[in-house]
Amino acid sequence: MVTLLMLTVVMMMGISAANIALHSEKASRNDRDRQIAFQAAEAALVDAELDIQGSPDVRTTRSVLFDGRQVEGFTKECGLGHADLYLGLCTSDGHAVPVWQAVDFMESGSQSRSVPYGYFTGQDFQAAEGSLPARLPRYIVEWIPMPDAAQDPNDMDVIHLYRITAVGFGVRDTTQVALQTYYRKNLRNQNQSGRLGWREMANWGELHEEPVR
Numbered sequence: 490m491v492t493l494l495m496l497t498v499v500m501m502m503g504i505s506a507a508n509i510a511l512h513s514e515k516a517s518r519n520d521r522d523r524q525i526a527f528q529a530a531e532a533a534l535v536d537a538e539l540d541i542q543g544s545p546d547v548r549t550t551r552s553v554l555f556d557g558r559q560v561e562g563f564t565k566e567c568g569l570g571h572a573d574l575y576l577g578l579c580t581s582d583g584h585a586v587p588v589w590q591a592v593d594f595m596e597s598g599s600q601s602r603s604v605p606y607g608y609f610t611g612q613d614f615q616a617a618e619g620s621l622p623a624r625l626p627r628y629i630v631e632w633i634p635m636p637d638a639a640q641d642p643n644d645m646d647v648i649h650l651y652r653i654t655a656v657g658f659g660v661r662d663t664t665q666v667a668l669q670t671y672y673r674k675n676l677r678n679q680n681q682s683g684r685l686g687w688r689e690m691a692n693w694g695e696l697h698e699e700p701v702r
Contacts, residue, residue, distance in 0.1 A: 519664075521620075522659035522660050522661060522664045523659060523664060523666060525620070525621070525622055525657075525659045525660060525664075526622065526657040526658055526659040526664050526665055526666040527657060527666045527668075527689075528657065529606075529614075529616075529622045529626040529657030529658060529659075529666070530626055530655045530656055530657030530666045530667065530668040531655075531657070531668060532606060532614060532626055532657070533606050533626035533627060533628045533655035533656070533657060533668075534628065534653055534655045534668055534670055536606050536607060536610055536612055536614075536626075536628065537604070537628040537630055537653045537655060537672075538653070538672055538684075539610045539612070540552070540555075540604070540609050540610055540630070541555045541630065541651055541653075541672055541674055542555075542672075542674060542682055543555075551574055551575075551609055554574075554575075554578070555649065555651075555674060560580070560632050562574070562575040562578050563575070563578045563579060563580045563631070563632040564578070564579070564580060565579065565580055565581075565588065566602065567579040567588065567592060567602040567603070567629055568602060569599070569600070569601070569602060570598065570599040570600065570601060571597075571598060571599070571601060571605075571608065572599075576601065576602070576603075576604055576608075577602065577603050577604035577627075577628060577629045577630055578629075578630055578632070579592070579602075579629050579630065579631045579632075580631060580632055581631060588629070588631060589629060589631070589652070589654035589669065590696050592629055592654075594627045594656040594665075595662070597624075601627075602629070603627040603628060603629050603656075604627060604628055604629065604630075605625040605626075605627050606625045606626050606627070606628075607625070614626070616658075620660055621660070622657065622658045622659060622660065623658050623659065623660055623661055623662040624658050624662055626655060626656060626657040626658065627655070627656055628653055628654060628655040628656070629653070629654050630651050630652070630653055631651060631652040631653075631654075632649075632650075632651060633650040633651060633652055633671070649673070649674040650671060650672070650673050650674075650685075651671070651672045651673075651674070652669065652670075652671050652672075653669065653670050653671075653672055654667065654668075654669045655667070655668050655669070656668075656693075665693060665694065666689065666693070667689065667690040667693040668687070668688070668689050668690075669687070669688050669689075669690060670684050670685075670686060670687045670688075671684065671685040671686050672684055672685070673685050
């Protein structure tokens with residue numbers, strides 16, 4: 490009886506140790522997956538900024554859309570489909586909820602309303618292999634009206650403000666990280682252009698359990 494009791498105790502200790510090891514491994518895997526998604530979302534923010542600002546080396550296919558007061562391309566529908574030049578360009582007007590919450594970043598192809606990484610900038614991003622993200626990160630850009638809206642549209646001193654929302658995916662596409670920043674563009678002095686604030690939306694999953702249309 491004593492031997493059986495001791496064997497039972499040893500077995501229970503072994504099971505507990507195995508459970509602890511499994512939980513630790515699962516936690517490490519989830520943390521790694523989240524870090525992959527986080528880095529992918531940050532890469533999408535940078536790609537969106539390049540889309541807006543352009544550079545001497547990379548002239549985006551639609552950089553002219555961000556060079557003046559021509560905002561007709563920014564709509565509440567955010568464009569539709571990869572063939573739309575205005576894909577991912579949004580305005581909050583007419584939305585009962587924030588547009589970044591209404592857009593489904595999982596959609597692609599003709600139903601997409603967000604921009605996949607590199608689509609307009611030509612930049613490369615590896616995905617869907619091994620420990621890489623399951624899919625390309627995506628972003629949308631909202632035009633934010635400024636108090637100086639009455640200025641001459643051709644005035645190079647006009648400041649443009651945009652809100653960028655980017656979503657990155659982990660090895661599993663159910664692992665998602667959403668980052669958001671404001672980007673200021675100064676047409677005359679690029680040194681005065683850049684990010685104004687940054688945040689991660691920790692409750693992103695809860696916001697999209699039931700997509701809002």
